Amino acid sequence: MVAEERMRAVPRWRKALVRPELGSICGTILVFVLFMFIAGDSGMFSAEGFINWGTVSAQFAILAVGACLLMIAGEFDLSIGSMIGFSGIIIALLTVQLGVPAWLAILAAFALALAIGALNGYLVIRTGLPSFIVTLAFLFILRGLTIYIAITTTSKTIIGGVREAAEGDWLAALFGGTVLKGLFSWLAEHDMIGTFVAGPRAGQPVVEGIPMLMVWALALIIVGHFILVRTKFGNWIFAAGGDAQAARYVGVPVNRVKILMFMLTAFCATVFATCQVMEFGSAAADRGLLKEFEAIISVVIGGALLTGGYGSVIGAALGALIFGVVQQGLFFAGVESSLFRVFLGVILLLAVILNTYIRRSITGER
Amino acid sequence: MKKQLLALAATALAFGAMLPAAAQAEGERFVLISHAPDSDSWWNTIKNAINVAGDQMDVEVEYRNPASGDLADMARIVQQATASNPDGIIVTIADYDVLSGPVSDAVAKGIPVITINSGTEEQSKKLGAMMHIGQPEYTAGKLAGERAKNESGAESFVCVNHYITNPASVERCQGFADGLGVELGDQMIDSGMDPSEVKSKVMAYLNAHPDTGAILTLGPNSAEPTLAALDEMGQSGEVYFGTFDLSTAIADAIKAGTINFAIDQQPYLQGYLPVVLLTNYARYGVMPSNSINSGPGFTTKDNIELVEKYAGQYR
Numbered sequence: 001m002v003a004e005e006r007m008r009a010v011p012r013w014r015k016a017l018v019r020p021e022l023g024s025i026c027g028t029i030l031v032f033v034l035f036m037f038i039a040g041d042s043g044m045f046s047a048e049g050f051i052n053w054g055t056v057s058a059q060f061a062i063l064a065v066g067a068c069l070l071m072i073a074g075e076f077d078l079s080i081g082s083m084i085g086f087s088g089i090i091i092a093l094l095t096v097q098l099g100v101p102a103w104l105a106i107l108a109a110f111a112l113a114l115a116i117g118a119l120n121g122y123l124v125i126r127t128g129l130p131s132f133i134v135t136l137a138f139l140f141i142l143r144g145l146t147i148y149i150a151i152t153t154t155s156k157t158i159i160g161g162v163r164e165a166a167e168g169d170w171l172a173a174l175f176g177g178t179v180l181k182g183l184f185s186w187l188a189e190h191d192m193i194g195t196f197v198a199g200p201r202a203g204q205p206v207v208e209g210i211p212m213l214m215v216w217a218l219a220l221i222i223v224g225h226f227i228l229v230r231t232k233f234g235n236w237i238f239a240a241g242g243d244a245q246a247a248r249y250v251g252v253p254v255n256r257v258k259i260l261m262f263m264l265t266a267f268c269a270t271v272f273a274t275c276q277v278m279e280f281g282s283a284a285a286d287r288g289l290l291k292e293f294e295a296i297i298s299v300v301i302g303g304a305l306l307t308g309g310y311g312s313v314i315g316a317a318l319g320a321l322i323f324g325v326v327q328q329g330l331f332f333a334g335v336e337s338s339l340f341r342v343f344l345g346v347i348l349l350l351a352v353i354l355n356t357y358i359r360r361s362i363t364g365e366r
Numbered sequence: 367m368k369k370q371l372l373a374l375a376a377t378a379l380a381f382g383a384m385l386p387a388a389a390q391a392e393g394e395r396f397v398l399i400s401h402a403p404d405s406d407s408w409w410n411t412i413k414n415a416i417n418v419a420g421d422q423m424d425v426e427v428e429y430r431n432p433a434s435g436d437l438a439d440m441a442r443i444v445q446q447a448t449a450s451n452p453d454g455i456i457v458t459i460a461d462y463d464v465l466s467g468p469v470s471d472a473v474a475k476g477i478p479v480i481t482i483n484s485g486t487e488e489q490s491k492k493l494g495a496m497m498h499i500g501q502p503e504y505t506a507g508k509l510a511g512e513r514a515k516n517e518s519g520a521e522s523f524v525c526v527n528h529y530i531t532n533p534a535s536v537e538r539c540q541g542f543a544d545g546l547g548v549e550l551g552d553q554m555i556d557s558g559m560d561p562s563e564v565k566s567k568v569m570a571y572l573n574a575h576p577d578t579g580a581i582l583t584l585g586p587n588s589a590e591p592t593l594a595a596l597d598e599m600g601q602s603g604e605v606y607f608g609t610f611d612l613s614t615a616i617a618d619a620i621k622a623g624t625i626n627f628a629i630d631q632q633p634y635l636q637g638y639l640p641v642v643l644l645t646n647y648a649r650y651g652v653m654p655s656n657s658i659n660s661g662p663g664f665t666t667k668d669n670i671e672l673v674e675k676y677a678g679q680y681r
Binding site: 198 | 395435450451462475
């Protein structure tokens, strides 16, 4: 039977269409059409509206790239959300409390995050426990540590004043700044976007520029996609998640791949945290709550398999886009916000069923 | 498989069709953004208040909150609300650092903003908001002190402070002292949160200062153990006793006469007033020039019935 399946000629159009991203591509189109229809005139598609849901989607995407590659490698990371809170507090403590230059504080936070990611991976490999359990432990350990550190050093759970401390710092600008300011000024001059009408910034465009957060998201998506589909390492990721034992037999360094992927999710969480701290000028011990599930949801909407070995970075990025557009779009449409979760659940179910159907078409499994 | 897909697609479309109905309404549109997570029931009062005001004024008021209480998410919601060009925004100043950017952006766009609940009048002014509607801690304490002086003539008191690390708690005690017209001095005790510790500290203080004229507690966490302490010392109803906030035990004690008053910040007004004020501003351009104190409102034996009846709904 199987041999016949493989021998059967598949039409070229079908080959081109049926890929892991297909479900999320359909979903993206569907979601945009839906919101054009119900929230077209609500400001959702103005420059500010675009920046608003674009930023939220970019936040999800940054986390989803890491979570996606880790999930393809066959593992989970539930400590992403706690890692966000932890990294943020580390940066704020070093800059505000200890007067460390911002670039050094950011690098320190990244080093610490990568070390914790490696520890996560090492424990999973050494104990043979499911990563679900190990990282669940770290979800609590990191969150607890974050609250403890913040309380014992400042007796507050919110540490403000980071923006002032990071003023003029070259590395902080890479996370908290905006690009293409000139373009938006030009757009405002030609009345294509609105301007502020009151206060000290009257006359300036309502959108200053594209936030670095979006640039980071795009960069991570492009690099992640390239590594996954164009390099040998990408094949190793698929192999490690598909069948680790078989991969080891053919010489794939499975342990190294998995540990590196855990480090990647910690890296992505720290990128997220740094952007957030630089934007809002404060870090709080409760930042990033539930973000690990939001990342996983984005990845699953994007067509990845929970069991590993199958998925796509582009799909995960589109999943993040769908998530962000739906979340903010429901606000624009004026829907009771408590219904948001209902929609999220429905979308998740729809996406998984559609993705399963597509995957079966590709792999021929029953 | 295909059949299931079709069924699901149909469900999704049905859902989609339900959406627009919720969005369109006549009249002005306002957005209230709180910092409370979904699990916080205290905000129900404010949700009900904006519904009442919305019906009365014939306007649409949307309630928005960050689902998990993350203030960074709240800032995004403020930006989202600004982008949708409402006729007014009502927002809490949960954290000045996080919200200063998004809120002043809204003001700069020409959207009228009223701040409520958390934050101070000064912060509200700095953001360029029209006014702040909340309960200033010092004033609430001072009015409570004046009330205690009128009713009991107390010349000494004890302030049972269970969250002394928060500056707002000290303002409450200081205000009470000024209202009574006495020095705060060492009449404030750091009781901690643990009920048995609070109880033993209060008992120790009252034994050492048997002529204490009044007791102020700062919430259920310090009020309930203090009630137990008075009960054990046989002093229930002997000492003038006021507290911040309400709980079932506090309400029972008010009815029993053990507690003379509870201070309520009247959240209903924090939801109701901004909607009414912003509607009138949108229609006729009128707006009071000063901030409004929604509290302190005093719950006593005289009005406890009404408070209990509407507890969690409008009170």
